[in-house]
Amino acid sequence: MDIVFVRQLELQAIVGIHDWERENPQPLVMDLEMAADASRAAASDRIQDALDYHAVSKRITAYVAESRFQLLETLAEGCAEVLLREFRVSWLRLVLHKPQAVDNAASVGVIIERGRRHQ
Numbered sequence: 001m002d003i004v005f006v007r008q009l010e011l012q013a014i015v016g017i018h019d020w021e022r023e024n025p026q027p028l029v030m031d032l033e034m035a036a037d038a039s040r041a042a043a044s045d046r047i048q049d050a051l052d053y054h055a056v057s058k059r060i061t062a063y064v065a066e067s068r069f070q071l072l073e074t075l076a077e078g079c080a081e082v083l084l085r086e087f088r089v090s091w092l093r094l095v096l097h098k099p100q101a102v103d104n105a106a107s108v109g110v111i112i113e114r115g116r117r118h119q
């Protein structure tokens, strides 16, 4: 299985359970791995045959900016649904970091895998 990835995508969102987290957006960071047929894209050398990581990054950035969830889990799930539905990704692994959430941790967050991973 081939993978198209996005690393350390910097995002801003209102997300959290505390009142102070509902007032202003805070930084989030996302790592994404998505199943993609790189050989098809390589054979044609056409962006139409590739999973466009620029388009993915732009869509996820907009979705996250508009979201208002309490939990990172809900936000991660929403992002996965966008990728599965709009980009027809068959499998993905998504790591969502909330770097400012815990003072004495470099980062905290969630990791989810969705879809079917094939060989």
Ligand SMILES: Nc1nc2c(c(=O)[nH]1)N=C([C@H](O)[C@@H](O)CO)CN2
Residues within 6 Å of the ligand: 015, 016, 017, 018, 021, 070, 071, 072, 073, 098, 101
């Ligand atoms: N598993 C989770 N734990 C926590 C979350 C979350 O989204 N998922 N959120 C919070 C607070 O909003 C946190 O960021 C600040 O205390 C706590 N735990």
